[in-house]
Amino acid sequence: MSSSFKDALKSGKFVITSEVAPPKGTNLEKMAHHVELLKDKVDAMNVTDHQSSVMRFPSLGGALLVKEMGGEPILQMTCRDRNRMALEADLLFASSRGINNVLCLTGDSIVLGDHKEAKSVFDVDSSQLLATIRLMEKGKDMGGNNLDGAVSFCAGAIVTPEANPIEPQLIKFEKKIEAGAEFIQTQAVYDLDNFKRFMEYARGFPAKILAGVILLTSAPMARFMNKNVAGVSVPQSLIDEMASAPKGGALAKGIEIAGRMIKQIWEEKMCDGVHIMAIGKEELVPEIIEMSGIFPALKTQD
Amino acid sequence: MIRSITQQKSEEEIDQLLSGLGRIFVIGCGTCVTLTHTGGRTEVNVMKEHLANKGKLITGDLVLPVACDNMTAEALNEHGQQIDQADALLIMTCAFGVQTIAKQLKKLVVPALDTLFIGKETALGQFDEVCAQCGTCILGETGGICPVTSCHKGLVNGPCGGTNDGKCEIDNAKDCAWTLIYNRLNELGRLDGMRKLQKPRNHQGEPSPGKFIL
Known part of the structure; x- marks a missing residue:
């Protein structure tokens, strides 16, 4: 397997990943535009899988597009919509087409999305999906049968460092690593002192950790996340900072904050990299990276 | 004790299910649906009044002690004629009751409730699926x-x-x-x-x- 993302993780350099979202429909132009903008600026880009349980173009097709355009895709796979047979089949397909990175997720609830009456699956969970990947790498499927041609993946998962209570999340985190997660992308972290404490714990495990950075677009958006997004906690000081932005300048302030956080994470070597989520505003990711000021330094690391 | 937890269908759905059916016999149950206030004596009476207001003829009603048990010969004898006269039975029990009654009476059955889950009362008036x-x-x-x-x-x-x-x-x-x-x-x-x-x-x-x- 050649996974430039895996190589990047192994190299010890500060890794940057981001996201692209497949469209609601067959018009791939916007996504392709984002891929074009990002492919040389990030080490890999996640292709989201019916994010927030909203039906879209499949992550597998999106990952293929990234690949075809010369980018490095991370295929997001949730356990919500496919049983073990469908997940295994998609892993075979992904592997056959050179999609070599997978992020294993449980998946949001169906009832939070736009097909509220659909049947949810959850035949396996995220840690079992990771274990399945490792099993399939040994040439076996979950039915105990031999595969004619095995798979090979750089597999990862997520963790929510700000979850309350945190202990059950940490047990799950450890199980994901035991099951085979090589890298972990975190839910958004805003309080970097809290994140440092999490990293003191997480460093003890053999997985690369990429800190989640979600672009704040306005003070109300930050308050909305605090109220509605599990495990995301934007400190009041950042909300105040967003609110202090001049009229029409909130987005620029958000980019500044995201860039500043990335810079701090990088300079203080808090973890192995960052995962930038600019939900719906992916075209701003290059600017965020630019703002962090680390890009020239990273380039010389290559 | 385990309970069958139900909730009444919307008025629109019940009206639609009973469309074209003029003569209705209503059946409730004295067990779970009495506990959840979805098909006990009180709810059966309210339903009868509602249907009468909609122009239905109520041929009779019956609150079975346990609708998921087979009906006793006495119950059948006592209400047989009223049941025979009905175009349909509107059944205010869980789906166990609906199916048990359907099997015995060989009449068109219309459920008035949706069966949500099998659960237990975990606090006063609170039922959880366990x-x-x-x-x-x-x-x-x-x-x-x-x-x-x-x-x-x-x-x-x-x-x-x-x-x-x-x-x-x-x-x-x-x-x-x-x-x-x-x-x-x-x-x-x-x-x-x-x-x-x-x-x-x-x-x-x-x-x-x-x-x-x-």
């Missing part, structure tokens, strides 16, 4: 709290990322099963059970439909 009859019990590993039933996603390896302050991502009124399990196992000094990576469940413990022959 067992989904999956056929592959794992309560021994989860401190006696069932994640297959009590976790919205049926996860067996710990919580998802949607859990928040011990509540489920779909509804703040619903507890996160894995917070409960964590707390229980922690109290018991058995957190090692939660650390064990559980294999994918056998979802065909009893391939549907269930059948058990002694």
